[in-house]
Amino acid sequence: MAEANLSCVKEFILLGFSDLPNFQEILFGIFLVIYTNILIGNGLIILLTNYDATLHTPMYFFLGNFAFLEICYTSVILPRMLSDLWTQNRSISLLSCATQLCFFLILVVTESLLLAVMAYDRYVAICKPLYYTLIMNHKVCVQLVIASWISGIPIMIGETYQVFSLPYCNSNVLNHIFCDMPTLMKLACGDISGSEVSVYADALLFAFTPFLLILYSYTRIFITIQKLPSVMGRSKAFSTCSSHLMVVGLFYGSGLITYLKPKTSYMAVIDKMLSLFYTSITPFFNPLIYSLRNRDVIMAMKNYCLNEQGLEDLK
Template identity: 55%
Template structure:
């Protein structure tokens, strides 16, 4: 056996021990600009979602199931974007884009866990809206504190054991010849393109996981909104219809953007050639949506805006 730094030679076969994240290296003149854009977006994500967490905790009028899940969702967005954005910023600032085998596996694991958690929380939020609009008289009995906590706990922890096994299987594959990942983070399709040998079983598991984590929650959400919209259309008051649509439109916008971009990436065949479009769609659901989350949920929500203004006034009064 002979060690060669990035590879280990074993019986005339080359096994990858380190990866190179190509990211956006094809655009060397744009590295500084891209770094500035990503830094602004990441800062906006941290500040905007932190504000949502604060107002849902301190404002008494927002102590409802909808804002309980929104607070969870905002905290999740901070965790989710922090898996990829800091590494992307580092790679845009330096020439050495190498990432160890272990670090790549850890990044992929947390990305998958937080991504699955986001799918589940968006589904729980859809169920909350369904209960509020389709069963308004029983809403507080259905969405009691115990159920909200149980749903949130299930969303946060249910995907942890599943993805441990799946990530272990991916990194148990043999990687040979090339160690260059044509992506800005260790995403499943990009890493699996480097695997050699028979990966049919791993591909099958990926599609099953996609069905469970992405497709099934999306179908449940769509089913909820079919019921919600049909109920809203039956409301006698135009004001009531407008208010109901307002509380649902923000969530539905995020659902379409997140699930739509994610499905394009994960339902695409692994063997298909990389066109670079995967990076664009990945940027949408890993960085762009977490940035717009506070704007979508606050700017279109009168209660959240009122709570935010109240918080800013308190901060201003405390300074004076």
């Protein structure tokens, strides 16, 4: 089946880390720890942004949604990868592969748009502070979050359908850790130029455009910060943006390296490493970036721990 015409393919084989047979248990342990910490770290941010009244602001409302997004994002990839490492069963049905790709694309679009929304929030807070509460009221914040979550759904469903409508006649073996679009399109035969144009158009709309909005927002922010009279004021203003800038750099940096690097056959291992970076390592570090560099989050965490300790003492 691996070399026959696979236009009616029923399943794919995800190679994952099959080239490291002696390290399957170690890899399972490492990724289990990473996934557990992603769930705990982002879950804690969701808890704190809902629990502490001082964090009931637009910035932390977006941060709580971003933490939930990171949990969803990694849950599309890591549980399946952990199952493959544990059972050594690397086959994935056509429907499961399509579902994984579809949710992955939708969540990538959501993350890109949500990062742009968070940049806009910082722009309004620093460049238009007197109008901040008026512009970023709760209704607007909810609308921006909903738009970020649903904007890409119909187009990404169509994109997934288009990819899985291609004839597969080279192999059904995916040398990757999950069903990613570039890896799937490598297996397609015939004329795929139409699909490639569609992919680039969607990337331009849902990745490059939000990036330009983020770039514009921070250009205006830096100009405004430089005009502040005191060094302390400039430092405080910049500190409110530094965590978000680090996350944007990790997200777009790893994505650009992954999808714009030369496409050669010997780079499959690098593809896997880069994919792990933006699907696992970045979501792992995001809670640390936002908590360790944010005094409000640290204070909310201390207050939560003290209140929980007080309840325990009363019992």
